[in-house]
Structure formats: structure tokens, C-alpha cells
Amino acid sequence: MAEGKTDRRVRRTKALLLQGLMQLMETKDIKDISVKELADLADINRGTFYLHYNDVYDMLAQIEDELFVEFHGIIDRTLDPASHAPRTTLFEVFSFLERHKEVARVMMGPHGDLSFVNRLKDLVQTRLDNILAARRAVEHGCYLESFAVxxxxxxxxxxxxxxxxxxxxxxxxxxGTILERGLGVS
Known part of the structure; x- marks a missing residue:
């Protein structure tokens, strides 16, 4: 019974920290955010922060890693070179982004994390390359992939x-319509 309460408190604390970090990243780069400032905004003790994270960079990395586990699952489940239906993958990706809208918006914003965007691009580009290669050799395929991603x-x-x-x-x-017309991946 006590374990359930601990889990709930940990989830609540991490949710408050996430909300605070996203709020701060609206106006500041991660390098300009201190643990003290984040802890104060989340109304927690700095010691509590350090129970979960080493620093704000570690927190950001853990948030990104959690998002990528879910994103990889979507890509693995829906982006199959043999039977690719782009609308299915796109629907799942946009649904994922809708669920994590605030985090995704901040991460892709002016004070966000460029490595997050690059990880997204690399993952999708690699999978798109596999799809195009499985379908047919495409002249200048790397440019088409880059353009699409x-x-x-x-x-x-x-x-x-x-x-x-x-x-x-x-x-x-x-x-889906844009990709099908432009890349012929339907």
C-alpha cells in the first residue's frame, strides 16, 4: 500500500518538474536554467530534485529518452518497408505529438533542444530510406528523403x-497526400 503512495508522489513530483522545466524553456535555454530555479518553480526541495535527476541536463535527457521509447514503438509498429501505409504512421505520430504537445512544442521551439529534433529526423530518415530501398532504387533518393523529413x-x-x-x-x-505525390511511397 505504501509503495502505491510513493509511486503516486514520485509521478506527481516528476510531473511538476516537467511542467516547470517546460515553462522555463519557453523563455530560456537549458544552460540558463538552474536546479534551484526549477525546484522553486515546482515548489519542491532541491534535495527532492536530486533524488530523481543529477542536474537539469540529466532531467532533459531522461524526458527525451522516455519520449523516444514511445516514438520508436510507433515507428517499429507502423513503419514497415514491406507494407507501408504512410497515413497510419502519420496518424500515430500526430496522435503521439498531440499527447505530448507541450513538451514537443517547447523542444522544437527557439529554446528547445536541437539534438531532440535531430534524433527525430535521423530516426524517420533511416526508416524512410529502408522503405524507398525496398520499393525501388530512387535516383537522388537521399535528397527526396531529406526533403520529406x-x-x-x-x-x-x-x-x-x-x-x-x-x-x-x-x-x-x-x-500522406504530400508524401504520396512527392515521393511515391503510397
Whole structure:
């Protein structure tokens, strides 16, 4: 019974810290955020912070790693070179982003983490390369992949910035149409 309370308190503490970190990263780079400032904003003791993280960089890395575990699962489950349906993958990606909208928006924002965006790009580009290679050899495929991945990241960035963005279904259809016409990956 006590273990359930501990888990709930840990989840609550981490949620408060995440909320505080995202709030601070709206206006500051990670290098300019102190543990004291974050702990004060989350209304916790600095010692409590250090029970979970070594520093703000460790916290950011753990947050990113947790997101990437889920994102990898989506990509592994939906992005199969043999039977790729881009709208399914896109719907899952936009649903994932909708669930983690605030974190994704901050991470991709002006004070966000460029390594986070690059990890997203690298993962998707590698998988897209496998799909195109399985379908047929594409002349200048690396440019098409780069264009598609950067374009999708740009669309995601714009979508995250909207106060009332279209649904994941709408975005999957839009991006799916663009990819199918431009890359022939339908």
C-alpha cells in the first residue's frame, strides 16, 4: 500500500518538474536554467530534485529518452518497408505529438533542444530510406528523403504552434497526400 503512495508522489513530483522545466524553456535555454530555479518553480526541495535527476541536463535527457521509447514503438509498429501505409504512421505520430504537445512544442521551439529534433529526423530518415530501398532504387533518393523529413518536421512545428490545430487524422491525410505525390511511397 505504501509503495502505491510513493509511486503516486514520485509521478506527481516528476510531473511538476516537467511542467516547470517546460515553462522555463519557453523563455530560456537549458544552460540558463538552474536546479534551484526549477525546484522553486515546482515548489519542491532541491534535495527532492536530486533524488530523481543529477542536474537539469540529466532531467532533459531522461524526458527525451522516455519520449523516444514511445516514438520508436510507433515507428517499429507502423513503419514497415514491406507494407507501408504512410497515413497510419502519420496518424500515430500526430496522435503521439498531440499527447505530448507541450513538451514537443517547447523542444522544437527557439529554446528547445536541437539534438531532440535531430534524433527525430535521423530516426524517420533511416526508416524512410529502408522503405524507398525496398520499393525501388530512387535516383537522388537521399535528397527526396531529406526533403520529406525536413518538410514533415516543418509541418509538425507549424501544427504545434497553432492555438487550435487540426486533428491528427486531418494532418495524417494532408501529409500522406504530400508524401504520396512527392515521393511515391503510397
Amino acid at each position: 525536413s518538410g514533415c518536421i516543418g509541418v509538425i512545428d507549424t501544427w504545434l504552434a497553432q492555438p487550435a490545430p487540426p486533428s491528427p487524422e486531418t494532418m495524417a491525410d494532408l501529409c
